[in-house]
Amino acid sequence: MKLDFELPESIRMKVLRSLMTDILYCIPMGMDVLGNKHSDSYFIIGEDKWLTVQDGEVEKVEYIKDCSDFILKPMIGNAFIKCTVNGNTAMIARFSMTEVVRFGYIVQILNQMVADLPVSVYNNDREKTCNKCGRILIRGTNLCPKCSKKGASVKQILSLSKRYLPFLFVTLIIYLVCVAITFIEVDYYAAIVDSCFGDLPLPEKFQFLAGRDKMDIFYYLMFSVIGMGLLHFFLGIVGSICSINFTARFSAKLRKQVYDKVQSLSVNYVTTASPGDIMNRTFSDTSEINSFLQQITINLVKSVFAFIMALIMLLKMDWLTAIVILVPAPISLLIQRYAWTKVYGKIYRGLRIVRDKSNSFLHDAMSGIKVVKVFGTEERVTSKFNKLSRETADMSIRANTLANLFSPVAGIVMTIGQYLVYITGGLAIYAGVVANDPEAMTLGTLTAMLSIVSRVYEPLSTFISMPQTIANSMIAVQRVYEILNQVPEIGDKNDSVQHRIDGNIDFEDVSFGYNSYDHVLNHINFHVEKGEMIGLVGRSGSGKSTLTNLVCRFYDVNEGSIKIDGVDIRNIQQNSLTSQIGVVLQENFLFSGPLYENIRYSKPDASYEEVIRAAKIANAHEFIINLPDGYDTWVAEGGSNFSGGEKQRIAIARAILSDPAILILDEATSALDVETEAQIQEALQRLIEGRTTFAIAHRLSTLKNANRLFVMDKGKIVEMGTHDELIKKKGIYFSLVMAQRTMAKRKGKTDTVSELLAN
Amino acid sequence: MSEAIIESIDIEYIDPKEAKFNITTNHILTLDLNGVHYPCVQLHRSFPFTNPDKYIAVRDDDDSDKDQVREIGNDKKKEIGIIKDLAEFDSVSRQILEKYLELRYFAPTITKLISVREEFGYRYWVVNTDKGDCKFTTTLNRNSIVNLSSSDRLMIYDVDGNRFQIVGFSKFDSKARKQIEMFM
Numbered sequence: 001m002k003l004d005f006e007l008p009e010s011i012r013m014k015v016l017r018s019l020m021t022d023i024l025y026c027i028p029m030g031m032d033v034l035g036n037k038h039s040d041s042y043f044i045i046g047e048d049k050w051l052t053v054q055d056g057e058v059e060k061v062e063y064i065k066d067c068s069d070f071i072l073k074p075m076i077g078n079a080f081i082k083c084t085v086n087g088n089t090a091m092i093a094r095f096s097m098t099e100v101v102r103f104g105y106i107v108q109i110l111n112q113m114v115a116d117l118p119v120s121v122y123n124n125d126r127e128k129t130c131n132k133c134g135r136i137l138i139r140g141t142n143l144c145p146k147c148s149k150k151g152a153s154v155k156q157i158l159s160l161s162k163r164y165l166p167f168l169f170v171t172l173i174i175y176l177v178c179v180a181i182t183f184i185e186v187d188y189y190a191a192i193v194d195s196c197f198g199d200l201p202l203p204e205k206f207q208f209l210a211g212r213d214k215m216d217i218f219y220y221l222m223f224s225v226i227g228m229g230l231l232h233f234f235l236g237i238v239g240s241i242c243s244i245n246f247t248a249r250f251s252a253k254l255r256k257q258v259y260d261k262v263q264s265l266s267v268n269y270v271t272t273a274s275p276g277d278i279m280n281r282t283f284s285d286t287s288e289i290n291s292f293l294q295q296i297t298i299n300l301v302k303s304v305f306a307f308i309m310a311l312i313m314l315l316k317m318d319w320l321t322a323i324v325i326l327v328p329a330p331i332s333l334l335i336q337r338y339a340w341t342k343v344y345g346k347i348y349r350g351l352r353i354v355r356d357k358s359n360s361f362l363h364d365a366m367s368g369i370k371v372v373k374v375f376g377t378e379e380r381v382t383s384k385f386n387k388l389s390r391e392t393a394d395m396s397i398r399a400n401t402l403a404n405l406f407s408p409v410a411g412i413v414m415t416i417g418q419y420l421v422y423i424t425g426g427l428a429i430y431a432g433v434v435a436n437d438p439e440a441m442t443l444g445t446l447t448a449m450l451s452i453v454s455r456v457y458e459p460l461s462t463f464i465s466m467p468q469t470i471a472n473s474m475i476a477v478q479r480v481y482e483i484l485n486q487v488p489e490i491g492d493k494n495d496s497v498q499h500r501i502d503g504n505i506d507f508e509d510v511s512f513g514y515n516s517y518d519h520v521l522n523h524i525n526f527h528v529e530k531g532e533m534i535g536l537v538g539r540s541g542s543g544k545s546t547l548t549n550l551v552c553r554f555y556d557v558n559e560g561s562i563k564i565d566g567v568d569i570r571n572i573q574q575n576s577l578t579s580q581i582g583v584v585l586q587e588n589f590l591f592s593g594p595l596y597e598n599i600r601y602s603k604p605d606a607s608y609e610e611v612i613r614a615a616k617i618a619n620a621h622e623f624i625i626n627l628p629d630g631y632d633t634w635v636a637e638g639g640s641n642f643s644g645g646e647k648q649r650i651a652i653a654r655a656i657l658s659d660p661a662i663l664i665l666d667e668a669t670s671a672l673d674v675e676t677e678a679q680i681q682e683a684l685q686r687l688i689e690g691r692t693t694f695a696i697a698h699r700l701s702t703l704k705n706a707n708r709l710f711v712m713d714k715g716k717i718v719e720m721g722t723h724d725e726l727i728k729k730k731g732i733y734f735s736l737v738m739a740q741r742t743m744a745k746r747k748g749k750t751d752t753v754s755e756l757l758a759n
Numbered sequence: 760m761s762e763a764i765i766e767s768i769d770i771e772y773i774d775p776k777e778a779k780f781n782i783t784t785n786h787i788l789t790l791d792l793n794g795v796h797y798p799c800v801q802l803h804r805s806f807p808f809t810n811p812d813k814y815i816a817v818r819d820d821d822d823s824d825k826d827q828v829r830e831i832g833n834d835k836k837k838e839i840g841i842i843k844d845l846a847e848f849d850s851v852s853r854q855i856l857e858k859y860l861e862l863r864y865f866a867p868t869i870t871k872l873i874s875v876r877e878e879f880g881y882r883y884w885v886v887n888t889d890k891g892d893c894k895f896t897t898t899l900n901r902n903s904i905v906n907l908s909s910s911d912r913l914m915i916y917d918v919d920g921n922r923f924q925i926v927g928f929s930k931f932d933s934k935a936r937k938q939i940e941m942f943m
Contacts, residue, residue, distance in 0.1 A: 035861065037892065038891070075864070075865065078921075080786075091786040098919040134894070136879070136918060145879035145880075346941070478878075482880060
């Protein structure tokens, strides 16, 4: 991330005069302290001073040594740097949230300079926007969707379809042959009218039939037309099969690619993107791309071909009538274009929006049906839904009315075209008859021309809707392209190794924040021996879960390193690492499917016997065997047919099967009744045996077996030791135990805390 | 019964006569209340959209002990009290509080929509605001524009966490209004 922006020369001179040293860092603030937007406002650090520039003038200069405790204070929609200047607290710079990450680094730098430490910041945040055009870059890359080669997205997605192109090619050829057949038929119809029903000589291409009986000629021509019709019909079927093959295979491949990519991306990406968005990209967008490929290949080529063929034939038959036919075309084009861009697009978009709203509302109301029932708010919910339904209905009526209004208008233009052909064609025939001109237009030609008229107008609607269709599809193409080009933030390097974990863990000066400017963990150092159980204690938000997330490498540390058996976890293959770590959470997720599949989720090849053994160790066998379907019980979506304690035990069985070297228990026994907790504690005790374990618990009694306790506060380990040591120390842990004991007494229980104190 | 429960907890309101707010030249809000001096306090609106001038929490924001370990569960940055209504304060105090609230809650008001276009999964806006001309980017997610139904106000959130508002949306330029309504 850029921390040294160029200053305009005039400002630079003023700054250098004030600093009297070189400029080390320079960041635009974008606004003054009153919030007014300014392009010429900067925060600058020199070798021993910082200064601010407002409106091109140096505003404030201070020696860094006179300041201390620099803090980044995110507010609402803006942020400040706060510090102590000569003993007084001050807000020294105000900036928009766009610059907040940069200022996070600036604060780190200033604090290091105050402490006389060498400046070392792990500047691993990427720029978010393209420095050429300002568009948002594709996440995790430096690729701008606009500047990085035009058409790259389409090209990349087309390249995925390469394997299936033969299907597409065959489809296209077949459809073109079909179009050609419909034009060939026209000559046959003209010949039937002119030479079978009338007395005109056969056209040149049918001269081989000359001299035959009129009925023979009629049968020959009719059967040929029927034959062509049948051929057209069968080719149509083959074309559809090829087209379906192409779209289905290509869709499947594209979806697989998107799904694989999503799976490979870090927890960070998946948790920040909404599941709905990811699902849309996997399903709706890939379908959209599919129809886009069909549109631009099959439909467009077919329409262009048909239009050109019709035009050539018309001009060949009678150029004057051809021109007359073409006159209404631009009018039809304009009407349809207006309908598409001004009317349909907006109305249908509006319709989609109100539909979405009612669907979301319905989804919400259904998910929270219990709450609705408990508070008896059915009427309120129903009336709100009715209101949304009415809106949807109104919008739908408007949309359909307009659609029905415009379709006939476009149709009328086409009919006018036909009337014009009748008039000009009729007049030409009449003139020919009067002048006895054998070259004049015939009735057959007029019939043929009438059948071609619609084929001139039909492709027009495809041409009109094409830009809209392509525009819509391009959004889908871009969205899919964006996801396919994401670079996983956490991935294996070329030299990453498979590592058989023993269980020794070291945190070496680890700092981490979900936002790099806002550290959740600060300079964490510890060593954990193989098989040790560590209890993590501290209030919510103190960094306990974050610490365990880092052990699983869901995120990479911002500073420092985590080592397992002396190997930096960034050098261990992700798969190898996670397969040797077991996690039991407070809320465990069960997948829809048979229960035994859920247990052997961590080891798909586990035998039935192993599954039962694991369930027994996890104290889960008892309740499972009492279920009517035993281990074959179907788990409903989200495991909703199991209680919290049951899910917990299934999760423990799952962890047992995976035989992890490192175990993480995150509030694994909270929110359970005493009896269930005892059963789970017992199961956990069996599981923990010999494994390096991190256990997070608010109820301190659950950590009584821990070898050591780490007490965390504000991202730091503030106390470390055994239970007895920490009680003797009378620090935070002691007060926490006391607080829980008081609470337990209030409840009138002889709680485990007192037992714990007695231990 | 429910009333009794609700009344069992008190809201500590700040007495406008007892409280003296001040903004230092360094843009820090201080408070003197009942003989106690708070060198740095922060204002948190309870209902920033629907009732921005009422129920404003005043919280201690002194970071000077940031490196010291505090007792767990005993956060020093506690709530000092709640301002029931800004209107209860005299004009000088009110001005100070309003000025500080403006510092904390920053959401330029859009006065004119110059253009908005959708590209590559994002929406790019060019607007005039009361704080100057501005360009920003939002996602296509409907939640990036929040319509607060009880007030005629829109809040737009950009990809970086900046906020922009439209006050009096029903009176906003009709073409722009229709365009924005499509995104909601």
